[in-house]
Amino acid sequence: MLDYKLLSALAAVVEQGGFERAAQVLGLSQSAVSQRIKLLEARLGQPLLLRISPPQPTEVGRRLLNHVQQVRLLERNLHGQVPGLDSQALPERLRVALNADSLATWWAPAVEDFCASNDLLLELVVEDQAVGLKRMRAGDVAACVCAAEVPVSGARCEPLGAMRYLALASPQFMRRYFPDGFALAALPQVPAIVFGADDRLQHRYLEALGVTGGFVHHLCPSSEGFVQLALAGLGWGLVPALQAQEQLARGELVELLPGQHVDVPLYWHHWRQGGELLDSLTGHLLRATRSKLIPL
Amino acid sequence: MLDYKLLSALAAVVEQGGFERAAQVLGLSQSAVSQRIKLLEARLGQPLLLRISPPQPTEVGRRLLNHVQQVRLLERNLHGQVPGLDSQALPERLRVALNADSLATWWAPAVEDFCASNDLLLELVVEDQAVGLKRMRAGDVAACVCAAEVPVSGARCEPLGAMRYLALASPQFMRRYFPDGFALAALPQVPAIVFGADDRLQHRYLEALGVTGGFVHHLCPSSEGFVQLALAGLGWGLVPALQAQEQLARGELVELLPGQHVDVPLYWHHWRQGGELLDSLTGHLLRATRSKLIPL
Structure with a gap:
């Protein structure tokens, strides 16, 4: 198994936009956060974080981050099934690639209710509808809205409409x-x-x-x-x-x-192992887009 | 001097989005266009164009392209001063970096008249106001709207307002x-x-x-x-x-x-040697933003 203490430090620095805030959120000292990330970088033999303000993940760092987010989604299901597990205070974050025109039109009204009632935060990545699937293939996002109808390996693809x-x-x-x-x-x-x-x-x-x-x-x-x-x-x-x-x-x-x-035409691509939250978002989106998009 | 026949071929392929259309515009065969670009790449010892659909310039290719666009702007002044010079049929293209919020609000109404009356096409690059200046420094754009008030070497900087x-x-x-x-x-x-x-x-x-x-x-x-x-x-x-x-x-x-x-605060950065068109766009912008932005 990967060392999730180290991975959580990396995720916190990127998500909080700095070492100081990451340390606050994790209840650690800044130097402890920094040590954890250095250790992870030493183990993987490459930099994971650009030390600029705010810190940015490298490409490999970004993939690890996405992995952490997917693991958190899976853990979330478990919390529903195994009462008594410590539950995290921070809401979940889902990374989704979508085309700018979807974001400018139907996306926000379609997901608003779902995000609020599931305490879900979105990290949106804007990509042309023809290229968003590359992000799925690279493991860089948990789901994507794009024009391609063939799913990448390990993912499902559902038609949303045109x-x-x-x-x-x-x-x-x-x-x-x-x-x-x-x-x-x-x-x-x-x-x-x-x-x-x-x-x-x-x-x-x-x-x-x-x-x-x-x-x-x-x-x-x-x-x-x-x-x-x-x-x-x-x-x-x-x-x-x-x-x-x-x-x-x-x-x-x-x-x-x-x-x-x-x-x-637009399709919704999502990882099969993305957990219940992603499955339930999928069902929600298929219903919510019915009145906005033209049936395929 | 650089070989502008070769550079024009590169610019046409990128601007027209393909070899076939570039050949049509230049009045050459496709293989002649392709040969010119290969020759330029051989002389510079590196690839200038990614042969994908549509073709994309490499970073060095992008700088050459920006140079060609700036040279065209300078030539354009000359056409005004030296009657009888062959004038190109295609309108000029100016590459400008600006922040998304400017583009979503005051930019288009501020430049519309100017573009139409000067037959000017824009190639807009969207950058956060804090980072647009990097594009100027890299020679990647002719002008930029950003929050930095210190001009890069060779450029001027004028306050637009907040x-x-x-x-x-x-x-x-x-x-x-x-x-x-x-x-x-x-x-x-x-x-x-x-x-x-x-x-x-x-x-x-x-x-x-x-x-x-x-x-x-x-x-x-x-x-x-x-x-x-x-x-x-x-x-x-x-x-x-x-x-x-x-x-x-x-x-x-x-x-x-x-x-x-x-x-x-927003500032307009533009190359000093950008030619009359860029100078005149600068004057136009300073007037047009007066009613939209808050004086600094």
Whole structure:
């Protein structure tokens, strides 16, 4: 077995953002916390923590941390089954990777009740829907929301539904770049907004309309920034319908081509051995997303 | 001098997201584009491009790319001064690092007019206000919005103003965790939301109120996700006043302690040799932020 006294010291320093606070939480001296981490590093023969402010785990440190969090989840089940075990005062923490657009729309309302009633803290990692699964494979998160439908080894994968994206721009943008009405042929020369190098939504939209080749675009790796750029009239881009409801209703954003959209399926990946809490979160999410996402 | 034919090939592959599109834009064959990049890599003795889909620059490739973009900005000035020079068909691209909260609030309205009238495309890089300057130092961006007031060597730094942050939560959250009214002593045991390990705002808020030590928190590295978590009642957190105006007016978010806030100064860092366009964007930003940010 691993030495969980040492691992807990590592986890506390990262979670509390410093040695002093970790020592307070663990009821140890700062030098004892520091000694435990040095010992763990000596045993593993590599650094686990960057001593900056606040301390950051190395890649291996991050994997150990995730392991500690998963072990805590398993222990939590045990506490439910074996009364009398010492129960920890700190709430549990679950590390989940998800795409920025889910986080900007359906995620928080879907998990709020569950987190409050289970005393669960979230550590969210924002990843493009196409790449979040890498985090699962690396053992870096306990669960992930992404577009891949094949589970990684040891994990389960459940369909949540599809996010619908609409191609939107501000009325002012349409007047500036399409004074004589929308013209598909001119679209590649008009500034688009692209989330990042992994974001192919604008490409897919254009390809579905038979437009191939490059197109001019701003790059904006932020879900909220993306909508802000569109609202300010800097470009057109594919925005989740869920995120633009109010702006569409108020006429602050309009569809380039009404009826033309791109649907992106989303799946929930979670470790099989993630414990009851993760299983129960899974059941909760499947119910909560039913009214938000389009059935697959 | 560097060989700009080779550098342009590298820039086109990254900016267009592939060899095929780069070849179209440059009017070359795909194999010619590929040959140019291989030649550049051979001369520099290291890889400049990861051949994944879409291709990604290595760290050195990224620096070369930024250099090409800066050279293009300088050329652009020259075109204004020397009529008859061949002008490029593609609009210019400027790489700017900024903090997520600026991008979620004042940035887009402040630059929209400027980008449209100067035919300028933005490549935005989201960095915490405390770390954006590293990108300047690495030569990775042409400008940056961050909290540091000391310019890096070769750059200028101008104060933009301060962002005001309010400690907010949903009324439902307040009822759930503070049924008998807000109590400062209980705040560390009630879930907060923290943007990431670099985000000390919640710590600063608590310290200003005399509360030290750890506090339970969710981690959510997304500006929009942060507000969504607060709106859904998952936690309390420091939100830019600019971002929460509507939610405060509608009573969807309330202040924990009215009158208690944290101000974060923001500075605009830009290369001295960035050319007229960058200078003129600087002047534009200083005017545009005057009504949005609090004077320093």
